Amino acid sequence: MAPRLQGRFEALDGWRGVCALLVAAYHFNPAAHSMIGPLLRNAYIFVDFFFVLSGFVICHTYGDKLRSVADLTPFMIRRFARLYPLHLAILLIYVAIECARWAGGAVDSGRAPFAGSRSVATLLGNLTLTQSVGFFNDLSWNGPAWSISVEFWTYVAFALLVLAAGRFRVPVFAAVAVGALVALFATGVSTLNVTADFGLLRCLAGFFLGALVRIFLIGRAAVDHGASSAASSRQATLIEAATLVGALAFVTFAGDGRWSIAAPIVFAGVVAVFAHGRGLMSRGLASPPLVMLGALSYAVYMIHALGVYALTTLAKLVEQRTGAPLTERFVEHGNEYVIMSLPNAWAMDLATLMFLAGTLVAAMLLRRFVELPGQTFVLFALLGRPAARAPVDAPLVSRT
Numbered sequence: 001m002a003p004r005l006q007g008r009f010e011a012l013d014g015w016r017g018v019c020a021l022l023v024a025a026y027h028f029n030p031a032a033h034s035m036i037g038p039l040l041r042n043a044y045i046f047v048d049f050f051f052v053l054s055g056f057v058i059c060h061t062y063g064d065k066l067r068s069v070a071d072l073t074p075f076m077i078r079r080f081a082r083l084y085p086l087h088l089a090i091l092l093i094y095v096a097i098e099c100a101r102w103a104g105g106a107v108d109s110g111r112a113p114f115a116g117s118r119s120v121a122t123l124l125g126n127l128t129l130t131q132s133v134g135f136f137n138d139l140s141w142n143g144p145a146w147s148i149s150v151e152f153w154t155y156v157a158f159a160l161l162v163l164a165a166g167r168f169r170v171p172v173f174a175a176v177a178v179g180a181l182v183a184l185f186a187t188g189v190s191t192l193n194v195t196a197d198f199g200l201l202r203c204l205a206g207f208f209l210g211a212l213v214r215i216f217l218i219g220r221a222a223v224d225h226g227a228s229s230a231a232s233s234r235q236a237t238l239i240e241a242a243t244l245v246g247a248l249a250f251v252t253f254a255g256d257g258r259w260s261i262a263a264p265i266v267f268a269g270v271v272a273v274f275a276h277g278r279g280l281m282s283r284g285l286a287s288p289p290l291v292m293l294g295a296l297s298y299a300v301y302m303i304h305a306l307g308v309y310a311l312t313t314l315a316k317l318v319e320q321r322t323g324a325p326l327t328e329r330f331v332e333h334g335n336e337y338v339i340m341s342l343p344n345a346w347a348m349d350l351a352t353l354m355f356l357a358g359t360l361v362a363a364m365l366l367r368r369f370v371e372l373p374g375q376t377f378v379l380f381a382l383l384g385r386p387a388a389r390a391p392v393d394a395p396l397v398s399r400t
Contacts, residue, residue: 009057009274010291010294011277011286012271012274012285013285013293013295014284014290014293015049015294016053016294017290017292018285019046019050020298020301022040022043022046023043023144024356025043025352025356026043026044027144027308028340042251042252042254042255043251044193045263046251048192048263048264049270049271051202052209052264052268053210053271054151054154055207055208055209055212055214056210056213058158059215060214062162063214066159066162066163074383075155077379077383078383079155080378081374081375081379082375083129084374085371085377086298086299086302086366086370087302089366090145090306091123091126091127091142093306094142098113101113117138117140119140121136126140126142126149130149131145131149132149132196133150133153138197140196142306143305145302146199147199148302150200150203150204153200154203154204154207158207161173177204177205177209177212180202180208181264183201184198184261185258190256190258191256191257191261192260193256193260206267209264209265209268217275217276232278233279236278239279240273240279240281241279247266247269247270250266296364299371300359300363304359308339308340311340312327312338324343325341325343326340327339
């Protein structure tokens with residue numbers, strides 16, 4: 001019998017947690033020292049790591065379990081239970097904010113309550129997870145949730161293709177991944193940093209490349225099984241180091257240019273290397289703190305934009321009262337944002353660290369009181385069983 005890959009990919013858990021924090025820091029403010037270099041300025045690319053990892057883990061967990069049409073409903077219920085409760089909870093916080101603004105007659109940045117990116121129409125899109133599949137051109141409400149929308153519908157595509165493709169799964173998955181990348185080029189976009197407009201193509205490319213990595217690693221696991229453990233560990237460490245340097249170099253230099261569209265391919269390589277978990281870097285990423293960070297990554301990803309909004313709103317209020325310059329306008333891809341900007345980079349460094357610490361605390365609370373209980377409730381309500389009895393795969397985030 002060919003050896004199987006490990007059931008829990010703890011090094012990839014660590015990767016996921018680190019990437020979630022990098023995305024959160026990227027969204028906070030570009031005025032800190034950490035943003036002077038291009039790595040963090042281009043951290044939106046790490047969202048594509050989540051898509052690739054999602055395809056890898058979903059294929060690992062469900063690739064052999066989706067055998068008939070009857071398996072579709074339980075699969076989608078489990079995916080819905082994984083994504084929706086936390087998404088809904090944070091969306092309702094935004095709705096409460098808009099209600100408070102409406103009741104108080106507040107108008108900031110020229111936007112009336114329940115208008116623009118927080119209109120009733122976009123609210124319906126967010127409630128139905130259709131806000132990023134072509135109905136709207138811009139981000140709305142909780143911006144990072146665009147990736148939740150495209151990932152949910154990618155789950156649907158995955159399940160249907162697993163059933164339809166049969167033993168032709170590999171060429172079909174490859175056709176979807178390559179087709180999505182080609183389609184991105186065909187749209188004329190000059191960067192991978194697409195969200196509500198062409199984000200579904202971005203997700204399809206990464207997800208199905210991740211699924212292909214999982215399929216091909218079955219054979220590779222058998223090849224590696226007889227290798228000397230010491231030699232294998234040394235070799236794995238060198239490969240991991242080269243992969244890490246290559247991935248960071250790619251993110252650093254790809255920027256917003258056309259080369260960024262190669263991110264799903266680069267991260268497929270990262271997942272393929274670190275899935276084995278044999279090198280020293282994998283052991284570090286699999287340490288308890290980083291594995292815990294990986295468990296919190298979905299909550300970190302979903303709550304951090306609300307934290308940015310709250311802090312920026314507070315900074316604007318203080319700015320209005322004191323006259324001290326605490327915010328600035330930031331333009332990205334034609335969209336203008338008001339961001340927090342303290343008088344010097346050192347102060348922003350401290351603010352960034354405090355923001356990330358606060359985000360982690362909020363993520364812990366959300367996971368404990370919303371995310372996990374929400375999963376349990378949905379699974380019990382729709383499947384008639386508690387979450388503990390259902391096969392729970394690693395929580396995944398996609399997600400600018």
